Amino acid sequence: MFHMKNSIAASFTLIVLLSAAAFAEGEGSVTSTKTGTDVVKTDAAKSTQKKPLKKKRAKASPKTDAATPAADAAATAKADATTPPKSDVSAPAPSNAAAPQDNVSATPKIDAAPAKNDASGDSAEAIKQRSGPGDPVAGKEKSELCQGCHGEEGISAEGFAPKLAGQYGIYIAKQLRNFQAGTRVHQIMSAIAATVSDNDLADIAAYFASRTKMTGNGSTNKIGEQLFLHGDMTRMMVACVNCHGANGKGKTPTNPVFPVIGGQHKDYIRGQLINFRAGDRSNSPGGIMNIITQKMTDAELDGLAEYVSGL
Ligand code: HEC
Numbered sequence: 001m002f003h004m005k006n007s008i009a010a011s012f013t014l015i016v017l018l019s020a021a022a023f024a025e026g027e028g029s030v031t032s033t034k035t036g037t038d039v040v041k042t043d044a045a046k047s048t049q050k051k052p053l054k055k056k057r058a059k060a061s062p063k064t065d066a067a068t069p070a071a072d073a074a075a076t077a078k079a080d081a082t083t084p085p086k087s088d089v090s091a092p093a094p095s096n097a098a099a100p101q102d103n104v105s106a107t108p109k110i111d112a113a114p115a116k117n118d119a120s121g122d123s124a125e126a127i128k129q130r131s132g133p134g135d136p137v138a139g140k141e142k143s144e145l146c147q148g149c150h151g152e153e154g155i156s157a158e159g160f161a162p163k164l165a166g167q168y169g170i171y172i173a174k175q176l177r178n179f180q181a182g183t184r185v186h187q188i189m190s191a192i193a194a195t196v197s198d199n200d201l202a203d204i205a206a207y208f209a210s211r212t213k214m215t216g217n218g219s220t221n222k223i224g225e226q227l228f229l230h231g232d233m234t235r236m237m238v239a240c241v242n243c244h245g246a247n248g249k250g251k252t253p254t255n256p257v258f259p260v261i262g263g264q265h266k267d268y269i270r271g272q273l274i275n276f277r278a279g280d281r282s283n284s285p286g287g288i289m290n291i292i293t294q295k296m297t298d299a300e301l302d303g304l305a306e307y308v309s310g311l
């Protein structure tokens with residue numbers, strides 16, 4: 001469990017360190033993102049969302065079956081022959097990188113290479129950096145088992161499942177390993193995470209990271225805006241913008257510690273803030289998100305979810 005009283009002093013130091021890392025430009029200075037070593041298991045029974053399997057899987061391909069992800073991943077071996085080497089990922093796509101979604105299953109060639117700039121104006125270099133070590137081209141087919149819930153382009157149709165489009169590859173991989181280890185708990189994701197190999201995970205993560213970054217619907221909220229931009233240090237609430245970046249789109253492309261939250265689904269954000277506040281999710285470094293949400297009122301939490309999802 002998360003012990004508020006014992007960790008105030010240490011946490012304060014951590015906030016300063018994390019904030020310093022957040023402000024650091026260029027090289028990502030914090031790279032130990034594999035696991036949260038100082039956190040403990042949360043109670044599996046407390047998982048707040050238990051029924052996503054019943055929801056329709058938007059655009060799920062026939063192959064996509066959450067129950068047999070390993071088989072699906074293995075089936076992608078045949079794609080390797082047509083998969084360019086990693087060094088080619090940033091090369092301009094020959095033809096249809098901007099609109100690959102219509103002909104994926106029709107053609108044997110998988111064209112998932114990022115375009116020069118995505119629609120949000122991110123450069124090819126930035127897209128490559130945020131993708132992490134995996135191969136997004138190989139990851140496209142490997143990620144079919146995820147697309148039913150998270151969307152073919154990483155934009156999930158329903159608010160309970162997070163968007164992954166433009167999220168940091170290393171952050172995505174970290175979450176799956178946290179689900180697997182039990183430092184983050186969700187019935188479905190914990191089961192799926194255990195079936196994905198490190199190699200496949202890096203590629204899948206890179207694929208979603210390379211998609212056009214998630215954007216919001218423009219909804220605003222005064223309470224949320226105030227806290228996002230200015231925080232409230234009397235309650236240990238460091239302004240979100242310090243760590244999650246302008247418009248919640250993350251810091252530099254090389255710093256995967258702080259996830260993209262701007263434009264994420266409102267329901268999902270709200271759910272995570274509730275989980276952090278209750279201590280049901282404890283995988284942020286040093287429990288930083290537990291500390292920040294600890295004294296939030298329901299109205300503030302709602303306001304933040306509304307505001308951040310609009311960005
Ligand atoms: C049956 C639906 C379903 C499938 C299939 C699925 N997910 Fe998820 N995923 C979810 C839900 C629901 C959550 C939200 C969990 C929570 O509330 O903590 C989630 C959360 C995540 C997160 C956390 C995102 C964040 O912003 O912290 C990642 C990363 C993720 N999934 C990746 C994957 C990958 C990779 C696959 C395929 C290997 C996959 N998921 C397959 C439903 C699914």
Ligand code: HEC
Pocket residue numbers: 015018019022162174227228237238239240241242243244257258259260261269272273283284285288289292304308
């Ligand atoms: C000192 C740095 C810091 C500050 C300030 C901060 N966060 Fe975070 N936040 C993090 C880190 C690091 C994570 C990633 C946790 C992990 O690795 O799972 C995170 C994760 C999250 C997530 C989960 C994202 C996901 O996709 O599941 C949400 C939502 C979030 N923060 C919202 C906020 C809001 C809202 C604020 C302002 C009230 C805020 N954060 C302030 C560091 C910070």
